Amino acid sequence: MKIKCCQRKEFDKKLFDLNEFLKAVSDENRLRILCILKSGPRCVCDIWENLELSQNLVSHHLKALKDFGLLKSERSGSNIIYSINDNNIDKYLKSLNIFLKKYDN
Amino acid sequence: MKIKCCQRKEFDKKLFDLNEFLKAVSDENRLRILCILKSGPRCVCDIWENLELSQNLVSHHLKALKDFGLLKSERSGSNIIYSINDNNIDKYLKSLNIFLKKYDN
DNA sequence: TTAATATATCAATGAAAATTGATATAACTA
DNA sequence: TAGTTATATCAATTTTCATTGATATATTAA
Numbered sequence: 001m002k003i004k005c006c007q008r009k010e011f012d013k014k015l016f017d018l019n020e021f022l023k024a025v026s027d028e029n030r031l032r033i034l035c036i037l038k039s040g041p042r043c044v045c046d047i048w049e050n051l052e053l054s055q056n057l058v059s060h061h062l063k064a065l066k067d068f069g070l071l072k073s074e075r076s077g078s079n080i081i082y083s084i085n086d087n088n089i090d091k092y093l094k095s096l097n098i099f100l101k102k103y104d105n
Numbered sequence: 106m107k108i109k110c111c112q113r114k115e116f117d118k119k120l121f122d123l124n125e126f127l128k129a130v131s132d133e134n135r136l137r138i139l140c141i142l143k144s145g146p147r148c149v150c151d152i153w154e155n156l157e158l159s160q161n162l163v164s165h166h167l168k169a170l171k172d173f174g175l176l177k178s179e180r181s182g183s184n185i186i187y188s189i190n191d192n193n194i195d196k197y198l199k200s201l202n203i204f205l206k207k208y209d210n
Numbered sequence: 211t212t213a214a215t216a217t218a219t220c221a222a223t224g225a226a227a228a229t230t231g232a233t234a235t236a237a238c239t240a
Numbered sequence: 241t242a243g244t245t246a247t248a249t250c251a252a253t254t255t256t257c258a259t260t261g262a263t264a265t266a267t268t269a270a
Contacts, residue, residue: 022131
């Protein structure tokens, strides 16, 4: 018995993207980083000092989140200020909601 | 500078649970399984034949999703029929939405 | 009660990704 | 310019977890 939802061509791409988003955020440290940045833009040092993580580790997670478009950054003097990219987060949240909610296909 | 969101005691548990949910679903095969089951309850064989995955691999993913409460199962003759546990999925979706949306704390 | 089918479990392997340590770069400050 | 601070990068290690192969269990059918 062939089931509909897995037959569509465009489904693969959609599902791949959704999974990339889930992989990007399914990590406690990244969730904490997102939580901190929800309170407003912060420099890297504010983040790693609050989370009690090493500087390079936080830098690595920030890069991953930024590369995926969930964060933005800008230089301010010697600091790099990171902030949430709300538009993209909303986009992926919406996509996930549609995907997991009942009877959307 | 101490940032509010990471100081709360109950936050740890909430964030841990949320992350467990994200880890449970951040896998292409599991997303495909969820998609198939959204179309209705299915036995294990329907799933692995559709996804062209090995039987034991599908069984393993089904177990993970069920252990986490995202799926239910019941025996029907020699088959085990899996289905979505909508309540739990909605619960976690809601939690994730609140967590990631702007200014919820 | 034997064979066949459906599903689950378990140990071993492999791959992806987090973490660490060391170092590089860039911007301030004295 | 030299020293200091903030951040990024890179290679090595470790951890986590999906996948595989083999086998066990449970149900049905002959």
